[in-house]
Amino acid sequence: MDDAIQTEPVRQKKQKTAAGGSKAGTAERRGTDVTRVSEVSLSSKRAATAPIAVLLAAAVLLAGCWDSREVNELAVVMAAAIDQADEQNIELSVQVYNPRTAGGGGQVGQMSGGSGGGAGAFVVRSAVGSTMADAMSKLQEKLPRQIFWGHGEVFVIGEAVASKGLREHMDFLLRSPEIRDKADVFIVKGKAKPLLTLPVPLEGNTAQTMGKLADIHLGVQVSIINLTRMLAGSARGAILPLVQLSQSEEKAGDSGKIPFMTGAGVLKNDKLIGYIDVATMRGAMWVRDEIELATVTVTPTRTERGDVTVRLVRSRTKLVPRIEDGKWAITVESEAQGDILQNTTNVDFGNPLLAGRLEQDFNDQIERRMTGAIEKLQKMNADVLGFSQAFHRRYPKEWNKVKDRWDEQFPHVQATAVVKVKIERHGLSSSGAVRPNDEVQAE
Structure with missing residues (x-):
């Protein structure tokens, strides 16, 4: 009985404390809500004034160009x-x-x-x-x-x-x-x-x-x-x-x-x-991979007379350096595609064998152009062909040993040109357009 009497006040105190805590929590939540309302209101004001600030800045900045000249x-x-x-x-x-x-x-x-x-x-x-x-x-x-x-x-x-x-x-x-x-x-x-x-x-x-x-x-x-x-x-x-x-x-x-x-x-x-001269310049352009427009004329080796002219429509050249047993060498590899512009020979290049021979004739002529340009520039001791960059990329350690005396090394680089020309189109006629059939060499 005494225990019951003693716990009752404690229970009442806990209820009051709980009630007080509830009121405090309610007041805190109300304060938080008020803060949130204030933040939302402030954000709304900022959002409303942002476009005005942008317009004012634009009006100032777009009013004119300070350095404009008529x-x-x-x-x-x-x-x-x-x-x-x-x-x-x-x-x-x-x-x-x-x-x-x-x-x-x-x-x-x-x-x-x-x-x-x-x-x-x-x-x-x-x-x-x-x-x-x-x-x-x-x-x-x-x-x-x-x-x-x-x-x-x-x-x-x-x-x-x-x-x-x-x-x-x-x-x-x-x-x-x-x-x-x-x-x-x-x-x-x-x-x-x-x-x-x-x-x-x-x-x-x-x-x-x-x-x-x-x-x-x-x-x-x-x-x-x-x-x-x-x-x-x-x-x-x-x-x-x-x-x-x-x-x-x-x-x-x-x-x-x-x-x-x-x-x-x-x-x-x-x-x-x-x-x-122009021929050497064009050969250098082949080596430098700068040929974008080229018309090449050759006299086929296995014909009695006449020439064939090809317009090259695409080409790509790359430099392949190598160092073997202390000897510096470089291969100029070039691929090109072209169309026959004119054929004054009696050969029918619709025959794959004859077309292959013609392509080899063009390969030989372009290789001679490249080789002639390389030899001329080596005599002038002027590397404008990109050889130094090619060796630098492929053999950086060896390059560092000779970079200060590249003038001595460049004239002695062994250069070889390898060209592959592919004739893609022969035009409306694979042989001479006005040549009688009995004069056409088909094989």
Whole structure:
């Protein structure tokens, strides 16, 4: 009985404590709910103000371009020429677009003589300076508009400048943010400026003409960035397309001269060391895997007369280096596919055996082109073929031993060319189109 009386107050105390705890929990939950409501309300306000902040920022940022320039305030350079003025200075010439005559009144192709004025589709201005940057600043003094390099497609380098060295000039071409590093670079015998001052047929100016020459891949195509990589490569060798002016058949005098490719200039340690002809240049392009357009004509070995011309539509070349018993050798492996453009022989190349013989004739001719180019460049001791990179990738340890004397090693590398041409299509006739059947050699 006494125990029951004593436990009753304890039970009442526990109930009160439980009630108090329940009230406290309810109050805590209410506080949490209020906090959550406040957070939701704050998030809603932030979500509502976010688009307004974005619009305000856009209104500030899109109000205008701080560095914008109007076209009618610019002297747009289409091409540039670099010549040696004297022992210490260079001459920078630019071909500037003339919008007043190109769009209407003037005749496309007219221009100003030398660095003077004139009413034509373009004008040429020149200035002399100790560096490219110095010459450009002086050139700006001769133009009422700000020089703009963003549309410059062509840079032509004179022979004297290339012989003296290109490293300092390449620094300016790469450092300027306006100059396109994909602009094409050419070399010319003698002065480069005359290429800019003459109007040419079809395209109207030399910048467009030489740009098209580069695009059709009849010769090597070298951009500013390509030239930089070659000069900074392990072999320190580079190749540049060589252009010169040719007299057209339609017009006499300077107005009828047009630029065309006549080979390539070879550079070593950033200096011009010599030239190669078109045949050697094309052979080098085969080795460098740069052939995109090629038409090859051969006289089949087992025919009495006639030629076969094939247009190559695809080609791929790879370099396979090897080092055996201390001897350095490299195999140039090339595969190509082509179509017969013309057949003036009496042979029916629908016969697989005769077609195989014809393919071997083409293999032999292309191999001779490659071998001739390699031998010529080895005599010049200028590795512009990528041999050094091939050995570096395949034999890095051996390469490190000779990299400082690659000039001594390169001329002694044994090079072999292996070509496989596949003739895919013969045209509408596998033999001569107008040759009687009794004259066709079918086997």
